[in-house]
Amino acid sequence: MKTILLDSLNEDYNSAVNKAAQILKNGGIVAIPTETVYGLAASAYNENAINKVFVAKGRPQDNPLIVHISSMEMFEEVVKFVPQKAKILAEKFWPGPLTMICPKGDKTAANVSAGLDTVAVRFPSEKTATDIISAANLPLAAPSANISGKPSPTKAEHVINDLSGKIDAVVIGKECTVGVESTVVSLVGETPKLLRPGAITFEQLKELLPDITVDKAVLKEPEKNQKVASPGMKYKHYAPKTETYLVEGNIDSFSEFVNSTKNSAAVCFIEESDKILIPKIEYGSISNESTLAQNLFNVLRKVDELNVDKVYVHAPSKTGVGLAVYNRLIRAAAFRVIEL
Numbered sequence: 001m002k003t004i005l006l007d008s009l010n011e012d013y014n015s016a017v018n019k020a021a022q023i024l025k026n027g028g029i030v031a032i033p034t035e036t037v038y039g040l041a042a043s044a045y046n047e048n049a050i051n052k053v054f055v056a057k058g059r060p061q062d063n064p065l066i067v068h069i070s071s072m073e074m075f076e077e078v079v080k081f082v083p084q085k086a087k088i089l090a091e092k093f094w095p096g097p098l099t100m101i102c103p104k105g106d107k108t109a110a111n112v113s114a115g116l117d118t119v120a121v122r123f124p125s126e127k128t129a130t131d132i133i134s135a136a137n138l139p140l141a142a143p144s145a146n147i148s149g150k151p152s153p154t155k156a157e158h159v160i161n162d163l164s165g166k167i168d169a170v171v172i173g174k175e176c177t178v179g180v181e182s183t184v185v186s187l188v189g190e191t192p193k194l195l196r197p198g199a200i201t202f203e204q205l206k207e208l209l210p211d212i213t214v215d216k217a218v219l220k221e222p223e224k225n226q227k228v229a230s231p232g233m234k235y236k237h238y239a240p241k242t243e244t245y246l247v248e249g250n251i252d253s254f255s256e257f258v259n260s261t262k263n264s265a266a267v268c269f270i271e272e273s274d275k276i277l278i279p280k281i282e283y284g285s286i287s288n289e290s291t292l293a294q295n296l297f298n299v300l301r302k303v304d305e306l307n308v309d310k311v312y313v314h315a316p317s318k319t320g321v322g323l324a325v326y327n328r329l330i331r332a333a334a335f336r337v338i339e340l
């Protein structure tokens with residue numbers, strides 16, 4: 001299949017948006033930019049189109065997709081009913097990087113939800129994404145536009161590297177500003193639960209929903225055969241080919257540790273870069289977790305270019321946006337954590 005490139009930056013924006021919408025209406029699959037990561041979109045009402053998304057990504061059939069909307073009317077259309085707590089969160093955080101798990105509406109295709117009776121919904125803030133949704137007049141199911149298991153794409157070139165020849169089109173847009181996937185909150189249990197941390201933090205959610213808890217799978221490896229609330233959490237993810245370790249410690253202990261290793265590299269904070277004498281990539285400032293989030297996946301894609309046996313990543317804090325970065329890194333490291 002020839003993948004069409006629709007450049008929304010240097011060519012006609014409206015024409016890129018309208019062509020993407022037309023392909024989606026015809027049952028095709030198109031990668032689109034969002035503020036978090038690029039998504040691989042298909043009509044949430046078209047089972048056959050959704051199936052193409054699973055095939056192109058090599059995604060396990062039991063891992064459900066997020067439905068993207070561009071209006072509150074569309075929200076009502078894809079769910080059975082809008083939970084009270086969803087109204088509260090939407091008021092504060094939509095449009096933006098928050099996904100809510102709600103009871104699934106009948107119109108939404110069964111394979112979007114991998115057969116579950118719930119559906120994940122998000123109203124993105126990136127204009128290109130909402131313009132495409134509105135132009136197609138369709139809610140769009142869109143997982144991250146990477147090959148399953150690889151780091152999520154934060155630039156159009158990541159998508160092209162992974163999916164060229166496997167999908168109908170790529171809308172070329174800006175580099176994603178958030179850099180990690182949306183926060184996922186379940187609103188279908190007795191109490192709300194954070195299933196995946198993101199740029200909307202646990203602390204921010206707790207202000208509005210005081211009884212919210214963090215799902216165990218956020219920081220721990222699910223046990224074999226354990227039923228997980230968010231199927232995506234059970235798979236190895238975001239992994240470079242190079243054996244990756246997550247290292248917890250302060251600036252001095254981290255540099256001392258990595259300097260003693262052989263044929264390895266470090267992913268470190270700007271503040272400690274000078275002290276590190278092995279190949280290294282900075283991923284942002286220790287005191288600004290949003291920069292770590294923004295650079296994370298691009299850095300994980302670069303690790304393999306260093307041609308080393310092992311890479312040691314300095315762990316961020318587990319608070320604020322740091323929790324989202326830590327959650328992705330522990331999966332990239334296949335749960336190999338070194339505590340100094």
Ligand code: TXA
Pocket residue numbers: 034036037038039040063064065066097099101113116118119120122142143144145180181182183184195196229230231232233
């Ligand atoms: O920021 C994002 O959310 C990006 C962009 C493209 O919007 N999308 C994204 O999709 O990250 P994906 O498929 O890579 O991640 C979806 C996550 C998975 O962990 C999946 O298991 C979970 O959401 N999920 C989806 N539907 C669910 C449901 N009904 N119940 C529980 N978890 C669900």
Ligand code: MG
Pocket residue numbers: 143144152
């Ligand atoms: Mg993904």
